[in-house]
Amino acid sequence: QVQLVQSGGEVKKPGASVKVSCEASGYTFASYGISWVRQAPGQGLEWMGWISAYTGKTNYAQNFQGRVTMTTDTSTSSAYMELRSLRSDDTAVYYCAKDPIVYGSGSGGHYFDPWGQGTLVTVSS
Amino acid sequence: QSVLTQPPSASGTPGQRVTISCSGSSSNIGGNSAYWYQQFPGTAPKLLIYKNNQRPSGVPDRFSVSKSGTSASLAISGLRSEDEADYYCAAWDDRLSGVVFGGGTKLTVL
Numbered sequence: 345q346v347q348l349v350q351s352g353g354e355v356k357k358p359g360a361s362v363k364v365s366c367e368a369s370g371y372t373f374a375s376y377g378i379s380w381v382r383q384a385p386g387q388g389l390e391w392m393g394w395i396s397a398y399t400g401k402t403n404y405a406q407n408f409q410g411r412v413t414m415t416t417d418t419s420t421s422s423a424y425m426e427l428r429s430l431r432s433d434d435t436a437v438y439y440c441a442k443d444p445i446v447y448g449s450g451s452g453g454h455y456f457d458p459w460g461q462g463t464l465v466t467v468s469s
Numbered sequence: 470q471s472v473l474t475q476p477p478s479a480s481g482t483p484g485q486r487v488t489i490s491c492s493g494s495s496s497n498i499g500g501n502s503a504y505w506y507q508q509f510p511g512t513a514p515k516l517l518i519y520k521n522n523q524r525p526s527g528v529p530d531r532f533s534v535s536k537s538g539t540s541a542s543l544a545i546s547g548l549r550s551e552d553e554a555d556y557y558c559a560a561w562d563d564r565l566s567g568v569v570f571g572g573g574t575k576l577t578v579l
Contacts, residue, residue, distance in 0.1 A: 379568070381514075388471060388557065388570055388571070388572045388573045389506070389514065389557055389559070389570045389573070390570065391559075391567055391568035391569070391570065393567075403566065403567070405565075405567045405568075406565060406566075406567065439513055439514070449566075450566060451561070451563075452501045452502065452560075452561030452563075453502075453561070454561060454568050455504045455516060455519045455520075455559075456506070456514070456516060457515075457516035457519070457525060458513075458515070458516070459513035459514055459515070460513065461513055462513050
């Protein structure tokens with residue numbers, strides 16, 4: 345079955361960086377994209393951006409541009425999300441999700457199914 | 470402040486029909502498909518409805534959506550206790566060139 349397994353929780357200090365991994369199985373990784381969504385404690389969902397596992401093309405949400413980098417490794421069917429200059433309000437559960445958009449992100453069609461189990465990133469001094 | 474507006478809570482009794490609204494604008498719901506996700510406490514969200522009214526396998530047809538102008542609604546008929554969860558709407562936003570979510574609605578089955 346299609347499954348996304350994420351790396352374990354992280355505790356970081358303000359100003360540091362974090363890199364979360366997401367290993368996919370059960371489907372042809374390069375035929376889809378991966379989106380990243382985060383959820384602060386007790387809050388709603390926030391889309392961070394998308395990467396094509398086929399081309400490596402990215403589309404980052406405006407709130408994260410300049411601070412996030414998404415990459416993929418097709419040899420291991422893995423996706424990575426690195427967030428830099430962490431602040432306390434970056435404390436959240438970070439999810440990766442399989443996204444049907446694989447070529448261009450600019451006209452919608454993004455939806456997320458399935459999701460990884462989530463990775464809690466805690467930013468605290 | 471979420472781009473899409475949902476009521477923070479909704480409730481109903483078993484067997485009842487409940488609707489959850491999602492209000493947006495011409496740059497998102499007005500011109501693009503709406504998607505719905507269900508999330509139980511402590512777990513990852515799950516896709517409930519995609520491309521306006523398609524259900525992934527396993528999602529019962531008690532869940533349906535409608536759309537009018539810049540708003541969409543999720544309807545749950547024959548409400549069951551296991552439907553108690555948080556529900557989120559989402560859509561592509563042409564102005565922001567990104568996916569936007571509603572703030573989520575906590576559904577309580579009384």
